[in-house]
Amino acid sequence: MADARLVAGLALLAGLAAAVALGPWLWPLDPTFIDPDPVRMLAARNLPGSAAHPLGTDQLGRDLLARLLQGGRISLAVGLSAMVLAVTLGTAVGVLAGWVRGLDGLLMRLTDAWLSLPLLPLLLVLLMLFRDAASRALGPEAGPFILIVAALGLTAWMPVARLARAEVLSLRERDFIRAAQGIGARGPRIIRHHLLPNLAAPVLVAATLCVAEAILLESVLSFLGQGFPPDFPTWGSLLHEGLDDIRSHPGRVLWPGLAITLTVLAVNLLGEGLRRQLDPRLRDL
């Protein structure tokens, strides 16, 4: 029987992902639309919720629901891309450390040192120093996106590496690996056909948690004003913008905050559920 957390997390995440992905069709208002007529623009600012704008409008008269949906696409994309980068890097380091005896000490020392880096301050500094250069080199939208994904991925691979190494160390003593070696299979083939498929389950759990972590960190960075540029909405940057008006329009902080919380909650539920599902010892607790 599937764990209730797994089902709840999966349903919540699927709902959020569908809403965000189908956003432009579900709610066709343009999230960047600012009325060119100044009188109408002024009248459209800071509206409370209504049928035309269910969550109201922001300080420039843009529809908050449309911006929330667009921001969600970017937030989820950042989380997923950073996770893919972190998992790829972590699995590579972990498998190499576990399989190649000579590399183990060096790679694990490196992982430990990397774990000792002060994460949030360092991310802030990375963004501050490289954001302009990245925007210039890769364009005003792709630049910050790639930079943030790279920064988040490069600082999140260590737990995956440790996990993968531990798994490989225990797998390599198992009979089926011995048998594969016995019939003459070489390292790369064993890694591809025997190690990686067996690693998939535990790494999957770590990967879900990676997504939650990345979405949270991105929103913290945007919240501190060091993430995406203002006209590039993510949940974090929407929240950052709304903070100035929190006393008069708390909804502008509340809605993006709720979106972040729900996403992270869904991913955490999913991770916890998966962990219980994959580890029978935990199932009856």
Next chain:
Amino acid sequence: MRRYIARRLLISVPTLLVISAVVFLVVDLAPGSPASQIPQTIPAEVRARIIEQMGVNEPALWRYLLWLRQVFMIEPLAALDATFGTAMAEGQARITSWQSRGPVMEVIAERLPQTLAVVGGGYLLGAVLALPIGIVAALRPGGLWDRGLGLVTLLGVSLPTFLTAALVSLLFAARLGWFPTAYDTTLRVTDWASLGQQVRQMALPVGVLALANAAVIGRYLRAAMQEVLPQDHVRAARARGLSEMRVVLVHVLPNALIPVVTVIALGLPTVFGGAIVTETIFKVNGIGAALIGAIRASDLPMVQTIVFLFAVLVVLCNLIADVLYAALDPRLRHG
């Protein structure tokens, strides 16, 4: 034990070197830095002298060594000078902030007490609160309290601190007016009234941090207690007729605390890193706020120093966690 600590200390030296190299190189290799980041208002000849001092035209390794000398020799000597009135670091170039034009360390010394009081206090209070929370949850697994804790922890992990902090500040400080919205650093505690003011301005940030951390640490304590409870020595204690209270507090809790103490020490750097967010929202004039201010003003020496201080804190906490673990768990010491 002494040998263990010595060995552990030796391992932290290369770690510290690697981290300092990363922190230095990230700032140093950034495009255009450091020379082009010097504010335009500084006259050309002064700029040339600054560039000369920073050794911009020297190889990166030399610049790194220069920086290490400043961080590990000149600044500590200057600190000793300030404490004992000596003049060991006189005439040496100290790490200078581009914002205040004064030594970076002076700004940090000014900001550190607020961070320690608010963030340290919040974490400490959270750890203390975690004790009863975790104990009660572990004694009745699956009970109302345990389930409640599970739910609160899950929410606590999923709710970003900046959201809870912003909402708490909005509700209790701005709307209800029970607490001040900004932290007054100049407040000196001299009598009962100012003490009350100090407590009131610390209440919100400390409360938010304490609750968030109490849930997480309580969860760890619960898990650790569950591991110890079914062990034989606990059964033996019960068989000897000891009261349940005595069994839990004397025979279970100390053993369960061993891994929890480590978790508390290891969580410290994250909490201080999170200070950046808490201090921004509650307008506490601490070290995190200093970092954000320096980042917005492109004050590279300040940024570099604060990030490095955070890194030292991480290494220090890892060290403390390991030593504590060895001190509390004799199996590790003799094994």
